[in-house]
Amino acid sequence: MSNSTTMKPHFDHAKRSPAWRVVRPEDPAPESSTRVQPDSARDLIYACGLTKSYRRHKTTVPVLKGVDFAAQRGKITAIIGQSGSGKSTLLHLLGTLDRPDSGEIHFESQRIDTLPVQKRDRFRNQQLGMIFQFYHLLPELTVLENILAPSMIDKGIFAYWTNRRAIHVQAKKWIELVGLSHRMHHRPCELSGGEMQRTAIARALINEPSLLLADEPTGNLDQETGASILRLLESLNRDHGMTIVMVTHDESVAMRCDHVVRLVNGKVEHLQSLTLNPSTVSS
Numbered sequence: 001m002s003n004s005t006t007m008k009p010h011f012d013h014a015k016r017s018p019a020w021r022v023v024r025p026e027d028p029a030p031e032s033s034t035r036v037q038p039d040s041a042r043d044l045i046y047a048c049g050l051t052k053s054y055r056r057h058k059t060t061v062p063v064l065k066g067v068d069f070a071a072q073r074g075k076i077t078a079i080i081g082q083s084g085s086g087k088s089t090l091l092h093l094l095g096t097l098d099r100p101d102s103g104e105i106h107f108e109s110q111r112i113d114t115l116p117v118q119k120r121d122r123f124r125n126q127q128l129g130m131i132f133q134f135y136h137l138l139p140e141l142t143v144l145e146n147i148l149a150p151s152m153i154d155k156g157i158f159a160y161w162t163n164r165r166a167i168h169v170q171a172k173k174w175i176e177l178v179g180l181s182h183r184m185h186h187r188p189c190e191l192s193g194g195e196m197q198r199t200a201i202a203r204a205l206i207n208e209p210s211l212l213l214a215d216e217p218t219g220n221l222d223q224e225t226g227a228s229i230l231r232l233l234e235s236l237n238r239d240h241g242m243t244i245v246m247v248t249h250d251e252s253v254a255m256r257c258d259h260v261v262r263l264v265n266g267k268v269e270h271l272q273s274l275t276l277n278p279s280t281v282s283s
Contacts, residue, residue, distance in 0.1 A: 042072050044072065044210060044243045045094060045106065046070035046105075047100075048068050048104050049103035050064050050066070050093060050103035051100060051102045052086075052098070052100050052101050053101060064089055065265070065267050067090060067266070068268060071243060072258070074243055075237075075243060075257075075258040076234070076237050076243075077244070078246050078253065078257040078261070079261050079263060080247075080248055080260055081249065081264060083249065087215075088247055090247075091213055093113070095130055095213045096112055096115070099113055107123075107211075125150060125153055125154050125207065126207060127210050128209050128210075128211055128212075129205055129207075129213070131200045131204050131217050132200070132217075133216040133220045135196040135197060135199070137199060137200060138188075139188050141187070143184050143186055143188075143191070143202075144168075144172075144184045144185060146188070146199055147174065149203065151167050151206055151207060154207055171202070171206055178201055180202065194229065197218075201217075201229075201233075205236070211243050212236070212245070214244060216248060217246065218250070233246070
């Protein structure tokens with residue numbers, strides 16, 4: 001997989017149940033079972049000693065227990081584990097949707113977990129693309145309008161209208177790349193699950209992010225449609241040098257990635273580098 005270009009993103013809010021609130025324990029962070037030695041020349045994003053707990057009513061639930069993580073530039077990294085192992089929580093921390101109780105997260109050598117809210121939101125919009133299992137498309141907007149939304153947020157109304165022709169050209173480029181030119185003016189209720197996920201991917205790419213974060217991107221799709229979404233993500237990595245971090249519980253999906261980080265009970269069990277089987281990639 002090549003590392004030919006560095007691209008710039010999109011953001012969706014993932015809401016936590018209001019019954020949950022953050023717990024910031026006083027105890028020092030436990031040591032991770034697998035230490036990551038960050039390399040700023042190699043790693044686009046890395047985290048050290050991440051802990052995260054939540055409380056529901058009177059019960060405290062520790063989710064992450066001292067996790068180290070790194071994603072190399074131009075590679076696809078899978079975060080794998082059973083339900084409740086902390087996969088999505090880790091991805092949300094990397095995407096600055098939430099803050100760790102302790103530990104640090106660095107993006108291109110800049111610490112991002114302590115950014116003020118406004119700077120964090122701008123970073124997320126300009127440097128991260130995010131896709132989720134349930135799409136999070138705005139139902140009243142067309143495919144094109146959903147994809148344009150992050151650019152409107154990034155540039156503001158005046159700058160958007162001033163540059164709208166160039167922005168529309170950019171949006172249509174991504175619409176064509178994900179194979180939705182014939183659906184450009186359709187609303188989400190008129191799309192299949194695979195088409196909605198392709199719309200979400202194009203929306204995540206409109207601001208040309210450096211990093212794409214994907215939370216179970218095939219989890220809500222049938223096997224054939226899921227395979228087509230995986231091929232699309234692989235082509236983004238291969239043809240555009242996109243760095244991708246993907247959460248999955250599916251071993252077969254993880255086997256298509258360059259690196260695998262396995263979480264067990266909130267800790268990294270082991271790191272694994274894989275050599276892609278060309279016959280698997282084309283399946």
